[in-house]
Amino acid sequence: MIRPALTPIAARLPETVPFVGPEALERASGRAFRARLGANESRFGPAPAVLNAMIQATNDSWKYCDPEVFLLRQTLADHHGIKADEVTVGEGVDGVLGLCVRLFAGPGDSVVTSLGGYPTFNYHVTGFGAQLHTVPYIDDREDLEGLLAATRRQQAKIVYLANPDNPMGSWWPAEAVQRFIEAVPPTTLLLLDEAYGELAPAGTLPAIDTSRPNVLRLRTFSKAYGMAGLRCGYAIGEATTIRAFERVRNHFGVNNIAQAAAIAAIGEHAYLAEVVERTAAARRRIARIAEANGLVPLPSATNFVAIDCGRDGAFAGAVLKGLAERGVFIRKPMTPGLDRCIRVSVGLDADLDLFEAMLPEAVQHAGR
Template sequence: MNTLTDSAAPVGNGLPTLRPEVASLPRYVPGVRAEGPDVAALASNESHFDPLPSVLRGVFSAASTLNRYPDAGSLMLRARLAEHLGATMDEVAVGPGSLGVLNQIISAFCRPGDEVIFPWRSFEAYPLVVQLAGATSVPVPLRDDESHDLNAMLAAVTEQTRVIIICTPNNPTGVPVPHSKIEEFLGLVRSDILVVIDEAYIEFATAADTPDTLALYREHPNVCLLRTFSKAYGLAGLRIGYAVASRDIAEGLRKTALPFSVSALAQEAAIASLDAQDEIRDRVNAVVKERERLLPALRAAGYNIPDSQANFLWLRCDDDAREKLVADFNAAGILVRGYARDGVRISLADAEANQGVLSLLTNQSPKLTADANLART
């Protein structure tokens, strides 16, 4: 037996090595951060409104308890969410952003060899959390109109399928999945597969066929709703999201959560936000108004932009066009999000920043607009 006094070092196999899933894990690429007050930060999907005064008061109050651990069960927040949603506390699980909750979901349901089906292009973190769990990603390409191909997703189901993710409105295309389509899909999916409906942008959805996911959840116990306070509620910097699921599933998500991962500041800010529905609705309506202003103007200029129901617009384009667009926006002091091989996402902000987007796109040179495959009509 080796001891500290042995002269011969034990024979090893080299340095500690990462799990293969971690070693090959691509780095998550966030939106470029703005530097300077004159830069329009439209690369990340975040609120461009200042925090509400009532939310700041809640955060300042919670800051006086920084020497204490937060409520690990998020009991007050879960009670307030249950009241807001017409659910019970036992059906609500909270985590550090909807991505944190998604990680809890995948950890709770997936082992190596299990499969997770999701649309693609969609949220960039989906394949990352699946790979981290050692499970297998099954990305299903979007249809030509940027919508989910639910038939192809259904055809991709195997005996190894454990989770299916539907993102509505979809990030980064903004295209929603109608209620009737999800309802039909759920009627065809095996009941032992968890269907996660990611609704990070649901507050911005105004279409008549916006899915009533709470009703779908009541009809299908294998449905899990995933939502966030990062977008419409403007709490991206505090990292807080939640899931609504059956009691057993929600309990499993609470078990897989990192203890104390949701700070007291985040919990207080979320409660204050839920209590400020009128102000939140006014802010959402302002974003929707800008979306409805830019969409027809860009289409009139010749761009074939899908009907976004989120707080951003999507330009499908090849890599040459993407690189030039991003460079042109950067030169104009506007940061946008480029996706290799797919296109450019432009978040909506205040009217001045949005007007800068409109002016740049409508004044593009004929070379760019005619030859760059910008998904033109």
């Protein structure tokens, strides 16, 4: 059938969903999960005051949202000690990542990331026709020296680093990241994804510095702030770099309830501290459950724990499958070397009770 042709770049792309949602798995199996521990969400949710802000904002749902996202940017600027024109807001970090690639990496350009790093970033890189170069993890951490070497070798337009990291939960201390920042060539854009930053130990995040035009710090309300469904992420950077987003972003893309909720969330310091503590406690409990089953939990600076199942990817996959069949949704890395692990997000006590109850059977079943 004669039809409009896709652009050459679009024609080469697969039809895909970077993450299959638990909803799709539930539809396929016909069974609802009883514990949702796979998407690195914060089961503790947003602060009560934030829920109230959302409910209040429904009264303004007839209005288009402020395309300049002015109040939220001002709030973020005050929070981080920067200026409002040093931050841009988008439809989650996913949306911001897509715009970064669109602005800075065109067809054939090189982009560097870690092998097994965030798939949605890779989706955007491929989606704009750029060339992805990957650097393996070393000892379950992103390889800073390797990333730098690849960046220089490929004359990369963009290098992506997540700190703390997903899917392993590992992290580098601020000094190492600061050295990395300083070593990235000034013509390469560093995307420093700190989605889990609020949950990391003190000393993990370098000080904010908006003087470098080649560094964007990415933050989100999806993790510690418990608002994954609202789609609100942001980038901090030097003003001219930030202004470039005005060339391409969907100006009305961030929904008005998300803007109102994010403004409220920034002010809830005590609640954030409580979430950080509850997250740490849940991580410790996940680790204990893993150890009780002969598995090895990896240290984590995030809201999930990667658990080394001690054998190959097929075995870890069987554990995941066993948990899914028993109502527990988790995910796992798929990259060789990392794929020996499963990845379990923090949850409420009841969620972890179920995980604790089902893991022995899942492991036993996988071992057959």
